[in-house]
Amino acid sequence: MKTEDHSFLKPETIEHISQIFKVLADPTRIKILYLLSQEECSVNHIAEVLEMSQSAVSHQLSILRNLRLIKYRREGKTLIYSCNDEHVFSLLKQAIDHSEHQ
Amino acid sequence: MKTEDHSFLKPETIEHISQIFKVLADPTRIKILYLLSQEECSVNHIAEVLEMSQSAVSHQLSILRNLRLIKYRREGKTLIYSCNDEHVFSLLKQAIDHSEHQ
DNA sequence: ATAAAATATGAACATATGTTCATATATAAT
DNA sequence: ATTATATATGAACATATGTTCATATTTTAT
Structure with a gap:
């Protein structure tokens, strides 16, 4: 295929997707998001359940x-x-499903 | 909810998901994967189309x-x-769809 | 007004990651 | 065999990222 015949993603799209996947790439944030997909939580509750420091949780929450x-x-x-973002939670759930059923 | 009532992801699942999202989090790899979703490509073709060095492309290909x-x-x-992984390409496509229709 | 509880935040630190540069490897052509 | 082409790879470097530690902020209770 010639270069000019390719379909390219818009730079904004690439940046946006990259940003979303970057957020989902950290084990701590995966745990936090998975927890929040089950129930709303206070900061301390998250810290206790995930056995993390309050500070570490708070930093991650600020990113999210x-x-x-x-x-x-x-x-x-x-x-x-x-x-607060069904799309992203849906991506996470899809990844979990794929990972668990393979 | 009490801690013991939560559903937790298995550590292997978390590691696996994190690894997949980490791969998808880099703009270069997003471009490469999107290109490969359209057609199979040689290394040099990828490098030309994406305007990257052969070495950089090769390093990323080795990760993938x-x-x-x-x-x-x-x-x-x-x-x-x-x-070679329909699941992961499906995740990428879903992210692109969400990103373009919002 | 003061103290306590819950959360946020900045700086410092260690680790991970992507690119470049130089070079190695493998195949094909002469 | 030698040369050229296509790709891979190791080392070095700069940048990004996650946690900890110390401290700030906000709200409630006394």
Whole structure:
């Protein structure tokens, strides 16, 4: 095939996809997202369940929050995080399915 | 929810998913995989079409090859690469669709 | 106003990753 | 055998990323 006959992805599309996959590429974030796919969670709850430091969880949540993959609401002193991007969670679920059934 | 009531991903599953997403997280590899989803390609063809050095392409191909995401056959001096993992290419396509229709 | 609890954040550090450069390997042609 | 072509690979380098540690911020209770 000649170069000019190829279909190319738009640079923005490539950047966007790369960014999404980058987020999904870290084991810690996979665990957090999988947890949030089951129930909304406070920061401390996530830290306890995943046996991580509060700080590490919070840093990761800030990454997910900045990319609008998750959202939160406040209950008193507590922030409750939950899913905010069906597409990305769907990618994660598809990857889990493929990985478990092979 | 109590910690013992959560569903957890198996460590191998987490590692596997993370590895797949890590591969898909690099713009260069996204371009290569997208190209290979359209047609099988020689190394030099990929390098020309994507305007990259032969060495850089070859390094990335070796990563994709080691993870069995692509395969190759020889034609004389030329190696022709092609897809070898429908699941992963399906993940890529889903991400592209989501990214383009939002 | 003060203290405690929950969360966020900046700096520092170690590790991982992608490209380049130089060179090696393999096949084909003469 | 020698040369040319196609591809692979190791080392070096720069950049990106995740965690920890210390500390800041925000809200509630007293």
